[in-house]
Amino acid sequence: MKNWRKLIIPLSVFIAVFIAHLLYYKIVSQNSSPIWWKLYVVTQMYFIGFSLGLSFAFGAYALTMMRSRSKSAVAGSAVIAFLVWFTSACGAPMIAIVFGIVGISIGTTALPPIASALMTILFISLGYLWLKRKSLSCADACAAKTKENAEAFKDIGLDIEKFSSQQCITGDLYSKTFKTQDNRPKAMEYFDNMVSDIYGSRVKEILSAKKQGQIVVGNFCVFVPEELILAAGGVSIGLCAGSQAPIADAEKVLPRNICPLVKSAYGYALTKANPYFQTVDFVCGETTCDAKKKTWELMNKEIPTYVMEIPQMKRPKDRDLWFEEVKDFKTKIEEMSKKTISSDSLTEAVKIMNNKRSALKRLNSLRHHNPSPISGKDALLVEQIAFYDDPVRFTEKVNALCDELEGRIKDGVYAAPSSAPRIMLSGSPMALPNWKLHNIIESAGGIVVNEESCIGTRYFNDNIAENNNNLNDKLLALTNRYMKINCACFTPNDERINQVFEEYKSSKADGVIHYSLQFCHTYNIEAIKIKEVCDKEGIPFLAIETDYSSEDIGQLRTRVEAFLEQIGERVYAGRH
Numbered sequence: 001m002k003n004w005r006k007l008i009i010p011l012s013v014f015i016a017v018f019i020a021h022l023l024y025y026k027i028v029s030q031n032s033s034p035i036w037w038k039l040y041v042v043t044q045m046y047f048i049g050f051s052l053g054l055s056f057a058f059g060a061y062a063l064t065m066m067r068s069r070s071k072s073a074v075a076g077s078a079v080i081a082f083l084v085w086f087t088s089a090c091g092a093p094m095i096a097i098v099f100g101i102v103g104i105s106i107g108t109t110a111l112p113p114i115a116s117a118l119m120t121i122l123f124i125s126l127g128y129l130w131l132k133r134k135s136l137s138c139a140d141a142c143a144a145k146t147k148e149n150a151e152a153f154k155d156i157g158l159d160i161e162k163f164s165s166q167q168c169i170t171g172d173l174y175s176k177t178f179k180t181q182d183n184r185p186k187a188m189e190y191f192d193n194m195v196s197d198i199y200g201s202r203v204k205e206i207l208s209a210k211k212q213g214q215i216v217v218g219n220f221c222v223f224v225p226e227e228l229i230l231a232a233g234g235v236s237i238g239l240c241a242g243s244q245a246p247i248a249d250a251e252k253v254l255p256r257n258i259c260p261l262v263k264s265a266y267g268y269a270l271t272k273a274n275p276y277f278q279t280v281d282f283v284c285g286e287t288t289c290d291a292k293k294k295t296w297e298l299m300n301k302e303i304p305t306y307v308m309e310i311p312q313m314k315r316p317k318d319r320d321l322w323f324e325e326v327k328d329f330k331t332k333i334e335e336m337s338k339k340t341i342s343s344d345s346l347t348e349a350v351k352i353m354n355n356k357r358s359a360l361k362r363l364n365s366l367r368h369h370n371p372s373p374i375s376g377k378d379a380l381l382v383e384q385i386a387f388y389d390d391p392v393r394f395t396e397k398v399n400a401l402c403d404e405l406e407g408r409i410k411d412g413v414y415a416a417p418s419s420a421p422r423i424m425l426s427g428s429p430m431a432l433p434n435w436k437l438h439n440i441i442e443s444a445g446g447i448v449v450n451e452e453s454c455i456g457t458r459y460f461n462d463n464i465a466e467n468n469n470n471l472n473d474k475l476l477a478l479t480n481r482y483m484k485i486n487c488a489c490f491t492p493n494d495e496r497i498n499q500v501f502e503e504y505k506s507s508k509a510d511g512v513i514h515y516s517l518q519f520c521h522t523y524n525i526e527a528i529k530i531k532e533v534c535d536k537e538g539i540p541f542l543a544i545e546t547d548y549s550s551e552d553i554g555q556l557r558t559r560v561e562a563f564l565e566q567i568g569e570r571v572y573a574g575r576h
């Protein structure tokens with residue numbers, strides 16, 4: 001049934017074009033002849049009608065497939081569609097003309113109609129094979145990947161059936177969101193491959209690290225010091241989840257009115273549908289918000305869960321508490337990994353993380369060039385992959401991307417015109433594969449140039465001082481760095497309000513959209529203070545509260561379009 005639906009448009013086009021050719025023949029060519037239709041048959045003009053109908057039908061088919069296909073598939077189809085037209089149009093007189101130009105005579109200005117039809121069929125068959133080969137549908141690709149992964153993951157307790165049904169959702173969404181962009185930096189290819197195989201090769205890499213005795217720790221907050229995990233030779237994976245897929249299962253246990261990030265992560269742990277959750281030795285939760293800290297008690301039934309207490313204020317005694325928590329976490333990692341974290345190994349880990357943060361910071365500052373050389377969607381994708389990838393390799397790839405972006409700026413190659421309203425987002429984290437708001441903003445003609453978020457600047461803004469000599473001082477420097485994160489769970493949290501304003505200025509944004517996940521009280525309430533500052537400074541401001549579903553996309557699009565329009569004139573006046 002589904003396949004039939006795909007054929008309705010090409011079939012209708014074929015019939016319409018065939019009839020149009022018939023009418024053309026009657027009206028234009030044989031208008032005066034009472035036996036025009038006999039002539040149509042005798043001269044075999046129906047082969048030409050057939051050829052034209054088939055070539056237009058193939059063009060329509062390729063267009064309907066275009067939305068989620070790769071650029072090379074679409075480009076290949078366009079070339080083939082042209083060749084089809086070239087051979088079928090009016091018995092292909094063009095072929096004889098072109099041959100004539102290069103000195104080859106084929107004796108006639110047109111092919112016999114039947115030859116034209118046969119050539120059309122030949123080219124269309126080639127075109128169809130090209131489309132098939134170059135653009136396996138997500139379902140096909142996922143089926144192939146799932147089959148391969150199922151074998152590799154059979155020992156980690158993954159619910160293969162559930163995993164298979166959810167795996168494709170990310171792939172399909174990714175194609176529609178990213179592959180439809182024009183003129184992307186070439187260095188994005190690495191991140192594209194990473195995300196299109198997000199549940200494949202990186203998971204296998206982690207499993208092989210585990211086999212060699214490396215500890216694997218999952219975490220849900222940028223407060224968890226990855227340096228300590230790396231210093232023990234471990235692998236740190238960010239497990240904040242941005243997918244709608246596991247939420248229905250989570251809601252069978254959790255109340256519905258908590259934030260989707262928590263429900264999505266818990267849903268994965270509960271259903272055993274995500275290989276990353278199945279690879280970890282334990283997860284590290286924290287006490288940032290109520291939804292999280294109570295969920296860890298339930299999460300512990302599915303995966304061993306360790307909880308760090310994050311202070312809610314930033315007084316000296318809160319800093320002391322956090323220092324103690326950092327030291328306890330170090331002990332936990334040492335126990336689990338059976339390795340001692342030495343001063344040298346911590347220094348090495350700090351360097352790795354500092355390099356990673358510096359690369360992300362470099363990328364972010366390149367986005368601040370006006371116009372930006374990279375789309376907000378692509379930059380967000382890089383920021384999201386930061387939580388999955390090997391940190392050393394990731395840093396290398398981000399720096400390669402930055403080199404390319406510097407070249408693009410020099411050559412005047414940008415991701416959006418200078419008239420595009422520049423938007424800074426601020427608020428709750430957007431975990432993979434949550435691209436909803438970026439997609440809405442950029443489809444409406446804006447460009448996102450900064451994320452004041454934990455999947456954004458709060459993750460990479462500050463580095464750790466590297467000039468300390470003993471282990472205790474190094475741990476203290478690490479503690480101090482993490483205490484600079486301005487999560488909305490702190491009170492008072494004026495540092496964040498200042499940070500939003502500073503980043504607004506440095507990113508040369510034209511407006512701020514505050515993004516709050518549904519039922520995230522801390523960010524929702526803090527949006528009020530950010531609005532006050534924006535109003536005072538004359539900064540256009542919009543507050544959005546949403547979840548991971550697609551239900552409110554239409555409504556959000558209307559609000560975002562109105563916001564972009566509101567700031568559009570001001571942008572135009574300022575830049576022209």
Ligand code: SF4
Nearest residue numbers: 220221222288454487
């Ligand atoms: S928003 Fe707060 S709780 Fe969430 S990851 Fe950031 S610091 Fe952690």
Ligand code: SF4
Nearest residue numbers: 259261289428517520
């Ligand atoms: S987005 Fe808000 S409610 Fe959700 S986990 Fe983070 S702080 Fe908690």
